[in-house]
Amino acid sequence: MKIDRMRVFMTRDKDRPRVIVALDTDDGLTGWGECYNHGPDKALPPLLDYLYAFVAGQDPTRVDYLVNLLIQQSRFPPGALGLAAISALDHCLWDLAAKAANVPVYKLLGGEVRDRIKVYAGVYTAPDAPAARDEFDRLKEGWGFTAFKLSPWRIDMHANRWGNVVKASADYFRSLRETVNDEYEIAFDAHAKIFEPIAARQLGNALAPYDPLFFEEPLRPENIEAWGDLKQGLNCVLATGESLYSRNEFLRLLQVKGADLIQPDICVVGGISEMRRIATLAEAFFVGVAPHNPMGPLATAVNVHFSAAAQNFRILEYRLPKGQAYVYGGNNIEKREGETRYVVDPYLPKDGYLELRPDRPGWGVEMDEKAMEEEGYIHWQRRVPKRPDGSYAFA
Numbered sequence: 001m002k003i004d005r006m007r008v009f010m011t012r013d014k015d016r017p018r019v020i021v022a023l024d025t026d027d028g029l030t031g032w033g034e035c036y037n038h039g040p041d042k043a044l045p046p047l048l049d050y051l052y053a054f055v056a057g058q059d060p061t062r063v064d065y066l067v068n069l070l071i072q073q074s075r076f077p078p079g080a081l082g083l084a085a086i087s088a089l090d091h092c093l094w095d096l097a098a099k100a101a102n103v104p105v106y107k108l109l110g111g112e113v114r115d116r117i118k119v120y121a122g123v124y125t126a127p128d129a130p131a132a133r134d135e136f137d138r139l140k141e142g143w144g145f146t147a148f149k150l151s152p153w154r155i156d157m158h159a160n161r162w163g164n165v166v167k168a169s170a171d172y173f174r175s176l177r178e179t180v181n182d183e184y185e186i187a188f189d190a191h192a193k194i195f196e197p198i199a200a201r202q203l204g205n206a207l208a209p210y211d212p213l214f215f216e217e218p219l220r221p222e223n224i225e226a227w228g229d230l231k232q233g234l235n236c237v238l239a240t241g242e243s244l245y246s247r248n249e250f251l252r253l254l255q256v257k258g259a260d261l262i263q264p265d266i267c268v269v270g271g272i273s274e275m276r277r278i279a280t281l282a283e284a285f286f287v288g289v290a291p292h293n294p295m296g297p298l299a300t301a302v303n304v305h306f307s308a309a310a311q312n313f314r315i316l317e318y319r320l321p322k323g324q325a326y327v328y329g330g331n332n333i334e335k336r337e338g339e340t341r342y343v344v345d346p347y348l349p350k351d352g353y354l355e356l357r358p359d360r361p362g363w364g365v366e367m368d369e370k371a372m373e374e375e376g377y378i379h380w381q382r383r384v385p386k387r388p389d390g391s392y393a394f395a
Contacts, residue, residue: 001100002026003060006052008045009369010377013296013321013340017378019044019084020298020342020367023092025060029099032367033091034298036084036267039381047085055089060096067093067273083245083270090271091302095362102361105302109276109309116353117307119318120147120187120213122294125330126154126172129179135333136180144351147185147213147315150176151329152203153193158387162199170206177210190218191328192243193394197230208235213315214261214290217242220394224249227258239263242292246270247277254285261314265292267299272306279310288314297321297346301363304347304354316354321346341371 005024012018019035035044054073055066070086071078078086098105106112121139123132132150139145154168169188176186188207194200200218207215214237219226221243231238241263244250253259264278279289289312291303300318307313321343327334340346344366347354357364385393 001029001059001061001096002057003055003096004057006048006056008048009342009372010041010045011342011372011375012378013342014338015378015380017041017380018296018342019048019088020372021048021088021092022367022369023055023060023089023096025096029096030367031060031092031094031096031099032298032363033088033095033271034267034295034302035088036080036265037295037380038080038084040081041377041380043081044085047081048088051085051089055093060093061100063090063093063097064273067271071270077245078270080245080268083268087267087269087271090273091266091298091363094272094302094305099362104356104358104360104364105272105305105362106308106356109272109305112308112356113311114308114313116355117304117316118147118314118353119145119316119349120149120185121145122149122317122319122324123333124149124151124189124328125332125334126151127331127333129172129175131333132176133180136184140181140184140352143320143349144353145349146183146352147187149187149189149213149216149317152188152190152207153329154331157193158385158393162202166203166206169203170210173207173210173212185213187213187216187239189216189328191394192217192220194218195220195394197226200230201234204230204234204236204238212236214239216240216263221249224252224258225256227253228256231258231260237261239290241265242268244269247274247281250278251281254281254287259287261288261290263290263292263317265295266302266306267295268292272302275306276310279306279312283312288312290314291316293317294319296340297343298363298365298367300347300354301343301365304356305363308356318349318354320348341375342368344368
């Protein structure tokens with residue numbers, strides 16, 4: 001079996017672009033992968049064309065061999081777009097290897113250590129407590145969700161005194177606890193908007209009395225040592241990792257005791273191959289893994305197989321392929337009427353978990369090529385806020 005063709009689909013997931021990759025073999029198998037959506041997604045197809053030359057004609061079951069070649073050929077660290085492309089190719093290779101063996105991917109990873117995958121619903125905004133209650137209850141009734149992620153930002157962090165911003169967030173969480181089902185777990189994603197560790201600690205400790213599931217990424221990722229400083233004296237679970245790219249960066253984070261929970265993204269770090277190494281490092285430090293997963297239903301399928309085989313997996317971020325939007329910030333429940341169509345049979349929660357599909361090889365999903373072609377590419381770019389003095393803040 002040899003790889004003899006690559007196809008790249010520029011499509012969409014409601015109002016976000018998606019770059020989906022297919023690797024075909026000479027005996028009729030197809031493996032599928034998903035690139036991360038960093039923003040300049042039109043740069044990915046030519047990058048994928050360049051990388052394809054290294055895997056064309058190769059045996060796709062030599063996954064580690066080929067992924068290592070893709071990383072080493074760059075000489076310099078591949079960076080965000082390079083690793084987004086390599087991640088998708090890694091996904092394709094694992095899918096092909098499992099389909100060739102007629103088993104689910106998780107069987108090639110040592111087999112499942114759990115029977116189903118716990119998920120939380122990404123809501124991403126900070127709606128009023130009654131609206132949040134109604135949305136939580138709707139998601140619980142329809143899909144069994146008992147864990148949710150919100151934004152902590154109730155007022156503009158740049159236009160208001162910081163003490164008032166922190167108080168508004170604490171008051172908001174208190175009102176949520178007074179309003180929603182006491183069994184619900186609630187996480188908060190600060191979206192790397194805070195510059196100073198002391199300010200991040202102040203916000204985290206203001207949320208702590210109301211028992212957040214975790215406090216996610218309050219700081220930028222570049223100064224990893226600052227995360228160790230932040231966690232000292234923080235009274236809630238600190239989570240981060242979506243903006244880190246390799247086992248080396250995660251090792252530094254773990255060595256400085258900078259996280260209680262890590263959140264690598266399987267479309268960012270180079271795919272399931274690197275994700276497994278990162279998880280093993282974290283396990284040695286007694287740190288759990290909660291994969292970052294705001295992407296589409298194919299990325300979710302890849303995460304299901306990683307999570308099934310990872311001993312220290314804890315919970316997976318999840319967004320329904322119909323209805324739920326990925327819009328960060330604001331005080332509204334953001335929804336999109338459209339449905340993400342490129343996966344025919346996406347993994348859908350039951351009782352708050354995703355069930356494994358032991359009778360289906362590869363990722364266990366069917367792709368709709370016609371839907372990808374019909375939907376087509378949609379432009380998206382990040383909105384970068386401005387402070388009152390006219391300077392740009394963190395997105």
